[in-house]
Amino acid sequence: MAKHSFSLSPLSSFILPRGDTLFYLIALFSILSLLIHHLSPVSAESRHFEGFDADEIDDFGDSDEPISAAKHIPPPPPTTTLSVSDPIESHHGPPPPSADPTSQVTSQPSDPKPASTSFEVWDEDEFEGIPQSPPSDSPLITESDTAASAESDPSLKLEPESEPESPKSISSYTVEIVCVSFLIMFVINYFTGKKENEKLALAWASKFATKDSIFDKNFSLLGVGETDDSPLLLKEGQNVFKFYASGRRFCQGLLATMELKSRHDLISRLYNMVVPCKDEITFEVYMNDDAMDHVVVAVAKKKLAKTMQKETTDLQRFASLVSPPSGKKWIAEELAVVAESKEVAGDMLNETVLDQVFGDKAYEKFGKGFISMHFSDQHLGSHKKMLVFKFALPDAKNMADMTRLVALVPYYIDLIGRYKLSSHARTKTDGARMKVAQEIYKELQNARQEALQRKKAEQRKKGEEAEAKLSAEALRKKEAKERARQMKKAMPKMKMTRTG
Amino acid sequence: MSSPANDPRQPSTAKPYKPSPVAPQDLPIDYSGFIAVICGVFGAMFRYKICSWLAIIFSAQSLANMRNMENDLKQISMAMMFGIMGLMTNYLGVGPRGSKKT
Structure with a gap:
């Protein structure tokens, strides 16, 4: 469907x-x-370590402890000896030779080739001319005070054995696990939510738009196509469904838009748990131009009525909140009326409507799903004369609960189609419309004048810029021409007369 | 409240449905798509795994809520590309190998 x-x-x-x-x-x-x-670089990385054993590379690069800088320093010439000087140096002569033999720092001669334990595969040509570091773990330069302490305290060893990297635990993949599981849930929810929304939309259509239903009895054309077998509903999004009906007196057509909860979207679903929202249906009835008199009325819950009066252009211009009349049956306390005049409000909310939906008792039973209704002959947009009804949709099982609300639509089409204002009310509404029309005209004129002034200013600027660009000679010529013109004007006019 | 006895239907006045054209600027703002692009760029540039994952999630949301294929598809595909690129650079790319210090 x-x-x-x-x-x-x-x-x-x-x-x-x-x-x-x-x-x-x-x-x-x-x-x-x-x-x-x-x-x-991933593919290039393997070329840098050509000739190395894979296991050795891992041990070399991924060791947990820091590698001593001494390991990478090329060894000094084998004959060099360094002596550590005394902390207190004399400037008068050479320092006394140290008695302690351990203070002598000697560099050990390096092997011409590394030990077989260090690297299994060794290519002579690959590392030609590169100084080879010894395989021994002992530092190249040892000092007397560190040498002794290193033996006694194992924690001070400069070159501890590197351990192979242990496999990562599941806890290190928390982000990945959470995100992937969320995506899986999102996909599952997408299909289940989509089904739910379609089920709800079809439940509404089967109740109100099928054969012998309320819309079938009131409209000759149902559905979004031109033929009888065309689909009833148009799916505009995963949560937006549209139903169209046409071929009825007083109106050009009706468009019902179902805006359902975003059940297909997991993020929106979670958000709606915190900030609840309803499934809504909006009926827009496009009235014929000759079928609707000057009517501007809106009925909604008190809070919404106030916001509508402030934000909706036509209500803002023509309507105001209507106080309930004394000694007369009126709408439920939760509701408020915004209308152009009390007369219009009274005529629109007649006894039939009050008994069926908007009265105190009826509203408690049948008005749960009512959100708002707004009738106006001054709507902004392609259609000026429109009736707009907004209702909350019940569950798919309880679709019959909104039967009375849906019945309001054809009832009001007929009521407004036949409705004629009294002469007194008519003069008032005509005056208001004239006033608004004049205001709009003034605004348009002001806008036009501003646009003209802007254009003139731009042209002036362009002229000034062009003049500034002209060279000095051109300016001189221009001035000379101007002078000549002025002289011509100043010269006395002479008449040529022929004597004969 | 039922309609009067005479039939209100007028088949001669029936007009088929014509969807009103919606200008791209009048369409509601796709916040999830925008967030997806931002997260994707951050994930790819600064190598934040979480940002790349968020980009994928938000672009999935944007894709789920897509109404106008013509206008939305480009932004969504850009967001997806940035997200996937971010994930690839994070998981397949060569980064500085941090050594643990004790």
């Missing part, structure tokens, strides 16, 4: 790129090239 409309134009725009699509493709290729460039 739900109709999906898919467009193939994006596909064709990818095959034959032009305009912004071309830029988009360029961006795509640049990102891909950037990615390839970024990932290229």
Whole structure:
């Protein structure tokens, strides 16, 4: 029943790129090239360690303890001896020779080749001319005070054994596990939520838009197509469904828009748990121009009525809150009326409507789903004369609960189609409309004048810029021409007369 | 409240449904798509894994809520690309290997 409309134009725009699509493709290729460039060191890394054993590389690079800088320092010439000077130095002569033999620092001669334990595969040509560090773990330069302490305290050893890296535990993949599981849940929820929304929309359609239902009895054309077998509902989004009906007196057509909860979207679903919202249906009735008199009325819950009066243009211009009349049956306390006049409000909320929906007792039973209704002949948009009804949708099982609310739609189409204002009310509404029309006209004129002034200012600026650009000679010529013109004007006019 | 005895239907006045064209600027702002692009850029540039994952999640949300294929597809695909690129650079790319110090 739900109709999906898919467009193939994006596909064709990818095959034959032009305009912004071309830029988009360029961006795509640049990102891909950037990615390839970024990932290229992975393949290059293996070339740097040619001739090394894989296990050795891991031990070398991933050791837990810091590697001593001494290990990488090329050894000094074998004959060099260094002596550590006394802390207190004399400037008068050479320092006395140290008696302690351990204070002598000698560099050990390095092996011409590393031990077989260090690297299994050793290519002579690969490392030609590179000084080879000894395989021994002892530091190259030892001082007397550190040598003794290093033996006694194992924690002060400069070269502890490197341990192989242990496999990562599950806790180190927390982010990945959470995100992947959320995505899986999102996908599952997408399909279940989509089904729920479709089920609800179809439940409404089967109750109110099928054969012998309220809309079938009131409209000759139902559904979004032109033929009888066309789908009843148009699926605009995963949570937006539209129903169209036409072919009725007093109106051009009716468009019902179901805006359901975003059940298909897990993030929205979680948000709606904190901030609850309802499934809504909005009926827009496009009235014929000759079928609607000057009527501006809105009925809603008190809080919403106030916001509507402030924000909706036509209510702001023409209507005000109507106080309940004394000694007359009126709407439920929770509701408020915003209307152009008390007369219109009274005529629209007649006894029939009060008994059926808006009266105190009826509202408790049948008015649960009522949100608002707004009738106006001064709507902004393509259709000026419109009736707008907004109701909350019940569950798929309890769809019959909103039967009376839906029945308001054809009732008000007929009521407003036949309604005529009294002469007194008519003069008032005409005056108000004239006033508004004049205000709009003034605003338009002001806007036009501002636009003209802007244009003139721009032209003046352009002229000044052009003059500034002109060279000095051109200016001189211009001045000379002006002078000549002035002289011509100043010269006395002579008449040529022929004597004969 | 039922309609009068005479039939209110008028087949001669029936007009088929024509969807009103919606200008791209009148469409509601796709916040999730925008957040996805921002997170994707951050994830790819600064190598934040969480940002790349968020980009993927928000672009999935944007894709789920897509109404107008023509206008939304480009932003969503850009967000997806940035997200995937961020994940690839984070997991497959070569980064500085941090050594543990005791």
